[in-house]
Amino acid sequence: MVVDVRGVHYALGGRPIFSDLDVQVRRGRITAIMGPSGTGKTTLLKLITAQVPPDQGELRVFGQELAILGRREVYGLRRRMGMLFQNGALLTDMDVFENVAFPVREHTDLPETLIRKLVLTKLQAVGLRGAAALMPAELSGGMARRVALARAIVMDPEVLMYDEPFVGLDPISLGVILRLIKHMNEALGITSIVVSHDVQELATIADDSYLISGGRVAASGTPAQLRASDSPAVRQFMTGCAEGPVPFHYPAPDYATQLLATED
Amino acid sequence: MSNGDRDGLIVEGIRRLGSVVIFLARLLAQCAPALGRPWLLVHQVYNAGARSLIIIMLSGLFVGMVLGLQGYDLLHRFGSVEALGSAAALGLLKELAPVMTALLFAGRAGTALTSEIGLMRATDQLTAMEIMAVDPMRYVAAPRFLGGVIAMPLLTAIFSVVGLYGAQLIGVQLMGRQGRLLVADAGLGRAAQRHRRRGQEPGVRHRLQPDRRARGL
Numbered sequence: 001m002v003v004d005v006r007g008v009h010y011a012l013g014g015r016p017i018f019s020d021l022d023v024q025v026r027r028g029r030i031t032a033i034m035g036p037s038g039t040g041k042t043t044l045l046k047l048i049t050a051q052v053p054p055d056q057g058e059l060r061v062f063g064q065e066l067a068i069l070g071r072r073e074v075y076g077l078r079r080r081m082g083m084l085f086q087n088g089a090l091l092t093d094m095d096v097f098e099n100v101a102f103p104v105r106e107h108t109d110l111p112e113t114l115i116r117k118l119v120l121t122k123l124q125a126v127g128l129r130g131a132a133a134l135m136p137a138e139l140s141g142g143m144a145r146r147v148a149l150a151r152a153i154v155m156d157p158e159v160l161m162y163d164e165p166f167v168g169l170d171p172i173s174l175g176v177i178l179r180l181i182k183h184m185n186e187a188l189g190i191t192s193i194v195v196s197h198d199v200q201e202l203a204t205i206a207d208d209s210y211l212i213s214g215g216r217v218a219a220s221g222t223p224a225q226l227r228a229s230d231s232p233a234v235r236q237f238m239t240g241c242a243e244g245p246v247p248f249h250y251p252a253p254d255y256a257t258q259l260l261a262t263e264d
Numbered sequence: 265m266s267n268g269d270r271d272g273l274i275v276e277g278i279r280r281l282g283s284v285v286i287f288l289a290r291l292l293a294q295c296a297p298a299l300g301r302p303w304l305l306v307h308q309v310y311n312a313g314a315r316s317l318i319i320i321m322l323s324g325l326f327v328g329m330v331l332g333l334q335g336y337d338l339l340h341r342f343g344s345v346e347a348l349g350s351a352a353a354l355g356l357l358k359e360l361a362p363v364m365t366a367l368l369f370a371g372r373a374g375t376a377l378t379s380e381i382g383l384m385r386a387t388d389q390l391t392a393m394e395i396m397a398v399d400p401m402r403y404v405a406a407p408r409f410l411g412g413v414i415a416m417p418l419l420t421a422i423f424s425v426v427g428l429y430g431a432q433l434i435g436v437q438l439m440g441r442q443g444r445l446l447v448a449d450a451g452l453g454r455a456a457q458r459h460r461r462r463g464q465e466p467g468v469r470h471r472l473q474p475d476r477r478a479r480g481l
Contacts, residue, residue, distance in 0.1 A: 049395055075397040082395075089392035092383075103396045106403075148392075155396075
C-alpha cells in the first residue's frame with residue numbers, strides 16, 4: 001500500500017470537506033479519484049503530499065504516518081513523489097531544459113554532462129526534446145503539461161499524482177497525456193493517482209477508482225464496477241444527469257416568491 | 265461588539281503576529297544556506313538594486329537640487345552661504361538619503377518582489393517547489409531578502425552622491441557659490457582635513473573671512 005487514508009476528517013474555513021474518508025492506493029496501479037467539482041479531490045492530494053494536515057484520522061504514505069513527521073522527513077518523503085499540476089506550474093524564469101533539470105540540480109551534485117543526458121532522456125519520453133530551449137510562455141497548454149510531466153519523473157519517483165490532467169486539452173493532446181500516464185505506469189512501474197472528473201478518459205486507464213461525494217467515498221472499485229452500480233449518486237455522476245442526488249439548483253428560497261417579492 | 269468577537273479579534277491579531285515572526289525566523293535561518301548560491305544572490309542584487317538605480321538617482325538629483333536652492337536662498341539672507349555645503353551634505357548623508365532610499369526601494373523593488381512572488385503563488389510555482397522538496401523560503405525568499413540587504417546601503421550611497429551633485433549644481437554652477445568652498449564646508453575636501461588635523465572646525469575660516477574675490481580684493 002503506497003497511500004493509506006483512514007477515517008480522515010478535514011474542514012476548510014469551518015466548512016467540512018471530508019468526513020470519515022477512506023482511500024487506499026496500491027503499489028504499481030493507476031488509481032482514479034473522481035467526483036463532482038468542489039468535492040475536495042485536489043484537497044486530497046494536498047493531504048497526501050502533507051501540504052495541509054488532516055483535522056482527524058490517519059494518513060500514511062509509504063507506510064509512514066504523516067502527522068508525526070517533521071519538515072525534513074516530509075521533504076524526504078516528497079522526493080519519492082512527483083506531481084503534475086493542472087497548469088503545469090513551470091518556473092517562468094527558466095527555459096524548458098532548466099525546468100526539468102531543476103530538481104536534479106537542487107538535490108544532487110551530478111556532473112553537467114550527466115544532467116544533460118538525464119534531462120534529454122525525460123524530454124524525449126514526453127516527445128519534447130526539440131523544445132528544450134523554449135521558455136514556458138512559448139508553450140501550449142498541452143506542451144506545458146508534458147514538460148511538467150518530464151520534470152515530475154526526472155527524479156524517478158515511486159508515486160506520481162496528476163491533478164486534473166485532462167482539463168482544457170484538445171483531443172490530440174488529451175490522447176497523448178492519457179497514453180503517457182499509462183506508459184509511465186507500465187514502463188517505469190510508477191504508482192499513479194489521477195484526480196479528475198473526466199469519467200470516459202479515466203475508465204480507459206484506471207485500475208481502481210474512487211468516487212468521492214459529500215466528503216466521503218460514495219463508491220469504489222474498477223471503472224466497470226462503478227458503471228454497473230445501481231446507486232443513484234454513482235449513476236448520476238457516471239451518466240452526467242442534471243437531476244439526481246446532487247441537485248442542479250444551489251439551495252435557494254422559493255423561485256416564485258423571490259420573483260414576486262418587492263425589493264427592500 | 266460582543267466580548268466574544270473582541271476576544272476573537274485579539275486572538276486573530278496575535279496569531280497573525282506570531283505567523284509573521286515565525287516567517288521572519290525561518291527566513292533568517294535560510295539566509296546562510298542561500299549564501300551558498302551566489303548566482304541567485306547576484307541576480308537578486310541586480311533585480312532589486314540595479315533596476316532601482318534610475319529612480320534612486322533621479323530622486324537623489326532633485327532632492328539635492330531642492331536642498332541647494334532652498335538652502336542657498338535662506339542662507340544668503342543671513343550671509344552664511346558658506347554653510348550651504350555642510351547643510352546639504354549633513355542633511356543628505358544623515359537623514360534624507362537613507363529615508364528617501366528606503367521609501368523608494370520599498371516602492372520600486374518591494375512591489376516588484378511582491379508581485380513576482382504573488383504570481384508564483386497564483387501559478388502554483390511555490391507549491392510545485394514544495395512538492396519537489398525544495399524549500400521556497402530558501403530558493404525564493406532568502407536570496408531576495410539578502411539581495412535587498414546588500415543593495416540598500418549601496419543605493420543609499422549613490423543617492424547621497426547624486427544628491428550632493430544636485431546641490432552643487434544649484435549652489436555652485438547656477439548661483440555662483442565657490443566650488444572649492446562647498447567641498448571644504450562639507451568637511452570633505454583636503455583643506456577641511458587639514459583644518460581638522462589642526463583642531464579647527466572645517467568651514468569656520470570661511471565664515472569669519474568672507475570670500476575675498478567677492479569683495480574685490
